[in-house]
Amino acid sequence: MTAEKPRLHVLLAGPRGFCAGVDRAIKIVEQALARHGAPVYVRHEIVHNRFVVEGLERQGAVFVEELDEIPDDGQPVVFSAHGVPKSVPSEAARREMYFLDATCPLVSKVHREAERHHARGRHLLLIGHAGHPEVVGTMGQLPEGAMTLVEDAEAARTLVPPAGAALAYTTQTTLSVDDTAEIVAILRDRFPEIEGPAKEDICYATTNRQAAVKAVAARSELVIVVGAPNSSNSVRLREVAERSGAPRAVMVQRGAELDPALADGCATVGITAGASAPELLVQEVVERLRERFDVTTEEVVVAVEDIIFRVPRMRAVA
Known part of the structure; x- marks a missing residue:
């Protein structure tokens, strides 16, 4: 028994x-394969999931880390949902590549916010994790030195912004809501005039x-x-x-x-x-x-x- x-x-x-951004990114790769055939090149994992990546590889997607790994064969190149520095589409355009941008629209919103703050003369504080593709992409929207990365509450307490600079902040979209609220509270306490997004950037x-x-x-x-x-x-x-x-x-x-x-x-x-x-x-x-x-x-x-x-x-x- x-x-x-x-x-x-x-x-x-x-x-x-x-989520909607991930679903859209995967569909972009699948539709590019359906329309143009294999290979379709994808810079970085389209989303951070091996099951999804391997499924797309079986359909003919080829994942690379940098554009210099891609031959000039006229096939489409897709940028991942995490977003890319401005230098990447610029290089793709220089090489006359046909590229599709699968950056999540909510990440693109952060990019545009960064550009607006920079255009208004503000130094941007980016709350996020060093080395994450989304952070690399966001920091790559502005000239070097125009943005300071704030990784945690301790960094928020100790950072020294450029002397006399007006400040703004934005965030990586995938952070802990509670941790980010703590960091923002510290920044607002230290820098009462700091500008923030009209709506929280965490998606x-x-x-x-x-x-x-x-x-x-x-x-x-x-x-x-x-x-x-x-x-x-x-x-x-x-x-x-x-x-x-x-x-x-x-x-x-x-x-x-x-x-x-x-x-x-x-x-x-x-x-x-x-x-x-x-x-x-x-x-x-x-x-x-x-x-x-x-x-x-x-x-x-x-x-x-x-x-x-x-x-x-x-x-x-x-």
């Missing part, structure tokens, strides 16, 4: 997974996913975040879960990576997914847990997203 599996209640955070998808993971973490003994270790918004979800009441939070890229024994002794487990992780990978994790537990699921929805970003028009095949 087979022993009964222990019961496990799974809370599914909503929203979770793909709606990051904000909603963090609110949703807070809701499930408060009721869970373990939170599983489906996402990639190089995905900023996924890493933040794990951090937020730990701060919001979950005794433990782990990240996996897909179901096969999860040891279901991690949930032994738990009555309730929460699951969420970063904005670049497809729902299929969430269901993989649920099925992995079913191997060991009698699983029931509950959707915990804190917001409904209906935003869609249009795919840019592509030129006709020659």
